[in-house]
Amino acid sequence: MATQVEKLKQLVQLDKDLQGIQDLDILLEKILYNARKFTDADAGTIYLREGKMLSFRFAQNDTKQKELGPRKKLLYSVFKVEINRNSISGYVADTKKILNIPNVYKIDPDMPYSFNSSYDKQTKYKTRSMLTIPLLDNQEEVLGVLQIINSKSPKGNLVGFNKEKELYVEHFANSASVALERAKLTRQIILRMISMAELRDPKETGPHVNRVASYSVELYEAWAARHNLAEHTIERNRDLLRMAAMLHDVGKVGISDLILKKPGGFSDDEYKIMKSHTFIGARLFNDKQSEFDEMASIVALTHHENWDGTGYPGHIDITNGESLNTPPTALAGEEIPIFGRIVSVADVYDALCSRRVYKKAWTEEKVLEEMEAMSGTKFDPELVEIFFERLNSIKNIQNKYPEQED
Numbered sequence: 001m002a003t004q005v006e007k008l009k010q011l012v013q014l015d016k017d018l019q020g021i022q023d024l025d026i027l028l029e030k031i032l033y034n035a036r037k038f039t040d041a042d043a044g045t046i047y048l049r050e051g052k053m054l055s056f057r058f059a060q061n062d063t064k065q066k067e068l069g070p071r072k073k074l075l076y077s078v079f080k081v082e083i084n085r086n087s088i089s090g091y092v093a094d095t096k097k098i099l100n101i102p103n104v105y106k107i108d109p110d111m112p113y114s115f116n117s118s119y120d121k122q123t124k125y126k127t128r129s130m131l132t133i134p135l136l137d138n139q140e141e142v143l144g145v146l147q148i149i150n151s152k153s154p155k156g157n158l159v160g161f162n163k164e165k166e167l168y169v170e171h172f173a174n175s176a177s178v179a180l181e182r183a184k185l186t187r188q189i190i191l192r193m194i195s196m197a198e199l200r201d202p203k204e205t206g207p208h209v210n211r212v213a214s215y216s217v218e219l220y221e222a223w224a225a226r227h228n229l230a231e232h233t234i235e236r237n238r239d240l241l242r243m244a245a246m247l248h249d250v251g252k253v254g255i256s257d258l259i260l261k262k263p264g265g266f267s268d269d270e271y272k273i274m275k276s277h278t279f280i281g282a283r284l285f286n287d288k289q290s291e292f293d294e295m296a297s298i299v300a301l302t303h304h305e306n307w308d309g310t311g312y313p314g315h316i317d318i319t320n321g322e323s324l325n326t327p328p329t330a331l332a333g334e335e336i337p338i339f340g341r342i343v344s345v346a347d348v349y350d351a352l353c354s355r356r357v358y359k360k361a362w363t364e365e366k367v368l369e370e371m372e373a374m375s376g377t378k379f380d381p382e383l384v385e386i387f388f389e390r391l392n393s394i395k396n397i398q399n400k401y402p403e404q405e406d
Contacts, residue, residue: 010038011171018179022292023242024187025214028144029058031176035148036060038172039131039165042150042158047089049142053080054089057144064125075396085112089145092132096142098170099132102160131161133169135177143180146173190246197252208350210401213245215346216339218393222386223338236291237339244296245343248303251281278304279318286318295339302340303347305331306378333380341380345371345387348378349394354403 281300
């Protein structure tokens with residue numbers, strides 16, 4: 001058992017870890033993970049407030065994860081909960097008070113909230129204790145709700161969350177909320193940049209870039225595990241990659257509407273101008289002040305390079321778009337940075353699956369045939385292999401970020 005001093009030291013370190021994460025989704029996942037580990041909780045869920053609803057964002061369950069085996073991820077349905085007093089999470093969001101329930105199957109019937117046991121029935125998982133905490137901003141407004149489930153004793157028995165764990169989690173939630181506010185602001189800034197691009201190119205929507213970013217992290221995690229990268233490197237890169245991938249086509253702000261919104265095919269000159277969005281995007285991050293600037297520049301510049309060397313823009317000076325080689329040459333194979341190779345797979349997959357003004361969404365069968373066919377030509381063959389390994393998780397991401405109705 002950790003002493004109080006050790007627990008406090010852990011809390012301080014967790015605070016530092018959270019403040020170093022910039023991406024909203026990565027942060028939410030990390031908040032949930034750290035809260036569970038700190039309280040020896042087997043499972044948990046985290047929600048983000050969207051208007052009058054709580055939107056499910058992440059769930060974790062050690063017991064169910066062990067049943068899946070290595071390199072597989074739990075898949076969860078995407079859902080929303082109304083902020084009212086009928087559900088446990090809704091009650092906590094509405095009252096802004098912590099709710100510590102020793103046994104969810106023995107809730108006093110006089111309470112306004114009740115436990116929804118449908119997940120337990122569906123997965124054959126037994127929820128017992130539940131600690132639900134509001135995440136509040138500095139104005140005491142609800143940012144989201146953190147819910148951790150089934151605290152375990154040192155011997156592995158299910159126990160309730162004692163007062164000490166409750167106090168620790170309350171402190172942790174305060175620090176998590178500060179990090180969450182900052183990450184939400186960062187996400188809003190990125191989405192505003194994307195909104196500018198969307199004014200020029202209707203394909204650059206919020207759902208599209210969120211899907212591409214999430215697919216990219218999914219592929220990177222699997223690739224990094226195969227290549228035995230250190231955990232701290234994976235953690236840092238997935239945070240940076242998710243944000244950088246969202247901005248992969250931000251350079252389109254520099255392309256004329258006459259070209260971006262042209263319904264038919266491009267002339268050779270128009271196509272040359274269109275291809276310049278890669279180095280225009282990279283140029284936005286040329287005055288590199290952080291690792292994020294470096295990765296965003298790499299992704300913007302190289303996500304249209306092809307494994308077989310037929311892509312663009314190749315070896316160029318991003319300040320003027322001029323080729324550094326005579327004759328001009330593209331990047332090929334592992335010469336293409338891994339982050340560009342990953343975003344290429346994610347971006348093309350999402351484009352094939354999506355409806356555009358000039359095409360219908362392809363059928364799943366046709367999309368998967370095309371992805372496989374491009375292995376070794378457009379795409380890194382290893383990444384295509386990983387893509388199919390993670391296909392169920394990728395489909396789950398599609399449900400998480402559906403395209404908005406016209």
